[in-house]
Amino acid sequence: MSTIIKFTNIAKIYQVGEEQVHALDGVSMQIQKNEYVAIMGPSGSGKSTMMNIVGCLDTPTSGLYELNGTNVSDMNDNQLAKVRNKEIGFVFQTFNLLARSDVLHNVELPLIYGGVGSAERKKLARAAIERVGLTDRIHHKPNELSGGQRQRVSIARALVTQPSILLADEPTGNLDTKTGDEIMMLFDILHKEGNTIILVTHEDDIALHAHRRIRLRDGKMEVDEPIKNRKIITRPTTVIA
Amino acid sequence: MKFVFDEFKEGMAIAFAAIRANKMRSVLTTLGIVIGIVSVTLMGTAIEGLNRAFNKSIAALGTDVLYVQKWPWGDHGDDWWKLKNRKDIRIQQSKDLEKNSEYAKAINPATAAIRNVKYGQKLVENVVVVGTGAYLLETSGSTVAFGRFFTQLEAEGGRPVCAIGSEVAANLFPNENPIGKVIKIGGYAFRVLGVFDKQGSFLGLESLDNRVYVPINRFFQEFMSFRSGIQIMVKAKSVETLDDTKEEVRGILRKSRGLNPKDEDDFAINQQEMLVQTFNQIGGVIAMVGLFITGMSLFVGGIGIMNIMFVSVTERTKEIGIRKAIGAPRRTILLQFLMESAALCLIGGIIGIIIAFPLSLIIDTVLPTAMPLSVVAIALLVSVFVGVLSGFLPAYRASRLNPVDALRYE
Numbered sequence: 008m009s010t011i012i013k014f015t016n017i018a019k020i021y022q023v024g025e026e027q028v029h030a031l032d033g034v035s036m037q038i039q040k041n042e043y044v045a046i047m048g049p050s051g052s053g054k055s056t057m058m059n060i061v062g063c064l065d066t067p068t069s070g071l072y073e074l075n076g077t078n079v080s081d082m083n084d085n086q087l088a089k090v091r092n093k094e095i096g097f098v099f100q101t102f103n104l105l106a107r108s109d110v111l112h113n114v115e116l117p118l119i120y121g122g123v124g125s126a127e128r129k130k131l132a133r134a135a136i137e138r139v140g141l142t143d144r145i146h147h148k149p150n151e152l153s154g155g156q157r158q159r160v161s162i163a164r165a166l167v168t169q170p171s172i173l174l175a176d177e178p179t180g181n182l183d184t185k186t187g188d189e190i191m192m193l194f195d196i197l198h199k200e201g202n203t204i205i206l207v208t209h210e211d212d213i214a215l216h217a218h219r220r221i222r223l224r225d226g227k228m229e230v231d232e233p234i235k236n237r238k239i240i241t242r243p244t245t246v247i248a
Numbered sequence: 249m250k251f252v253f254d255e256f257k258e259g260m261a262i263a264f265a266a267i268r269a270n271k272m273r274s275v276l277t278t279l280g281i282v283i284g285i286v287s288v289t290l291m292g293t294a295i296e297g298l299n300r301a302f303n304k305s306i307a308a309l310g311t312d313v314l315y316v317q318k319w320p321w322g323d324h325g326d327d328w329w330k331l332k333n334r335k336d337i338r339i340q341q342s343k344d345l346e347k348n349s350e351y352a353k354a355i356n357p358a359t360a361a362i363r364n365v366k367y368g369q370k371l372v373e374n375v376v377v378v379g380t381g382a383y384l385l386e387t388s389g390s391t392v393a394f395g396r397f398f399t400q401l402e403a404e405g406g407r408p409v410c411a412i413g414s415e416v417a418a419n420l421f422p423n424e425n426p427i428g429k430v431i432k433i434g435g436y437a438f439r440v441l442g443v444f445d446k447q448g449s450f451l452g453l454e455s456l457d458n459r460v461y462v463p464i465n466r467f468f469q470e471f472m473s474f475r476s477g478i479q480i481m482v483k484a485k486s487v488e489t490l491d492d493t494k495e496e497v498r499g500i501l502r503k504s505r506g507l508n509p510k511d512e513d514d515f516a517i518n519q520q521e522m523l524v525q526t527f528n529q530i531g532g533v534i535a536m537v538g539l540f541i542t543g544m545s546l547f548v549g550g551i552g553i554m555n556i557m558f559v560s561v562t563e564r565t566k567e568i569g570i571r572k573a574i575g576a577p578r579r580t581i582l583l584q585f586l587m588e589s590a591a592l593c594l595i596g597g598i599i600g601i602i603i604a605f606p607l608s609l610i611i612d613t614v615l616p617t618a619m620p621l622s623v624v625a626i627a628l629l630v631s632v633f634v635g636v637l638s639g640f641l642p643a644y645r646a647s648r649l650n651p652v653d654a655l656r657y658e
């Protein structure tokens with residue numbers, strides 16, 4: 008197994024007025040290819056901070072972060088943008104779709120920034136949209152979709168560049184249980200197909216989909232354990248809308 | 249390359265989507281640019297009108313004609329007193345030129361006085377009486393409408409004949425044919441031989457039609473001494489030989505005026521070009537001041553655009569965050585907002601030109617002109633430039649946003 012993510016003593020410190028907030032306080036860990044990791048912990052424990060650093064949206068105050076063997080900690084803005092574009096697929100709790108663009112364009116966008124030609128781009132985007140079962144909504148705007156559908160668009164957008172890792176920060180946080188389950192099923196399938204997935208969640212139920220659980224408290228790793236009684240969903244690969 | 253094109257297309261689409269999404273705001277912001285472009289293009293049109301008026305007047309002087317005079321055209325500077333003390337140009341010098349010049353095609357002496365002109369009970373006051381040789385038509389832009397100008401013989405003999413300007417003709421002979429009639433110029437009788445075509449005014453000042461022309465030899469008998477100052481017009485055989493002609497004229501005049509080799513010229517050989525130079529200087533200053541003042545309104549418009557672009561960047565912080573999160577580099581974000589402000593300004597520029605065009609037709613009725621195509625092109629370029637310039641700071645700020653902070657923005 009090859010190591011995709013390697014944190015060595017990563018810290019993130021926010022200066023709020025006089026006070027220093029240690030959002031991450033010396034975290035070291037490794038994540039291998041095709042792992043399925045759930046990050047848990049109480050509110051304010053540093054989960055999102057960790058995800059943002061893994062996703063190269065943010066840079067650590069100190070420590071070493073290697074992604075696929077390259078040191079990302081001291082890359083500049085544009086290099087990080089490229090890494091985000093090629094290596095990372097991010098799924099947000101609040102979807103973060105472009106409101107004025109339709110589904111196709113939203114999914115195409117990373118490919119535009121990645122310099123993929125128009126014909127190839129459309130093909131890949133349509134394929135990704137089909138993967139999440141939204142082919143019949145391809146020209147809808149986000150506000151014409153349900154929450155679950157929106158989250159599936161954002162998953163398609165995350166998938167379309169075939170990144171090394173899929174990151175999802177509370178992807179079901181804004182969805183009801185049933186829709187959340189559908190999204191989790193999609194993640195399970197993607198994992199089975201060989202994707203590496205890191206998932207932040209508050210719910211034990213959701214975490215049970217993963218292989219491994221990391222628990223943070225006050226910016227430190229409190230628990231890092233394999234999950235035994237996994238919740239395995241065995242259903243056909245195409246998701247029911 | 250392909251990437252750049254796709255990025256450009258994407259930026260364009262975003263720009264127009266953003267403008268469409270905020271129609272009212274876009275229109276109001278663009279108004280500053282519209283006003284700026286309208287005033288700048290109208291100023292450009294007016295300047296063009298001035299140039300045309302000048303060129304039309306100056307054409308009458310002819311590019312191939314030299315004017316031998318006491319005073320040089322243009323700026324006299326500190327030499328005024330020296331120039332004033334020069335000896336006048338005399339009729340003798342015109343005769344010497346006629347005798348000796350080989351380059352000249354035609355030579356015509358002329359001088360003028362102001363007199364009243366009468367025909368029967370009709371009176372025209374303060375008419376410019378021009379005493380001239382027989383070659384006036386050859387050396388000036390004037391043309392005879394009907395009748396004829398006096399001949400060399402009539403001129404030499406100082407016959408009491410004249411040709412009259414169109415305004416004088418209209419005033420003295422409202423219902424009569426003037427040819428052959430005898431008029432009184434300053435109390436002396438002259439027979440009318442011909443009437444000139446209408447010429448308008450020189451630089452919009454002095455009417456060229458309120459004139460009468462008499463043989464210069466007669467003029468010296470009735471109106472002035474032959475020792476008084478005149479000017480001599482010398483028409484070169486062609487524009488190409490103008491400089492040679494000038495040198496020759498200079499030599500003949502120096503001899504005629506008894507100058508020693510060491511003496512400076514005590515006369516001026518003027519030509520159209522000198523007026524053009526002077527005009528270009530004055531016109532250049534007028535144009536600069538005018539464009540500067542109107543340019544200020546464009547500048548104010550640009551500030552409006554900058555302001556609204558800051559608002560736009562702030563409003564769309566989240567969108568910027570999303571784009572950056574999925575891999576948009578700084579350049580792309582910068583380009584996106586630059587294109588938005590450039591597009592806003594370009595729309596303003598186009599509306600401005602659409603408004604300015606009919607207004608330029610109104611100017612045209614006062615000062616014959618047309619909106620020059622170059623002004624249109626420059627106005628559009630300038631508006632895009634203003635857009636890029638005023639969009640730069642907001643766009644730069646947007647491009648530097650930290651993706652996490654931008655995403656968290658509500």
Ligand SMILES: Nc1ncnc2c1ncn2[C@@H]1O[C@H](COP(=O)(O)OP(=O)(O)OP(=O)(O)O)[C@@H](O)[C@H]1O
Pocket residue numbers: 021022023028029030048049050051052053054055056057
């Ligand atoms: N931009 C910031 N400036 C200052 N402090 C910050 C900033 N971002 C996060 N923090 C602090 O860092 C700590 C960790 O925040 P983080 O968002 O990672 O928590 P979390 O585990 O994701 O919480 P939640 O479960 O509520 O999403 C918190 O104490 C938070 O207040």
Ligand SMILES: [Mg+2]
Pocket residue numbers: 054055056
């Ligand atoms: Mg969080």
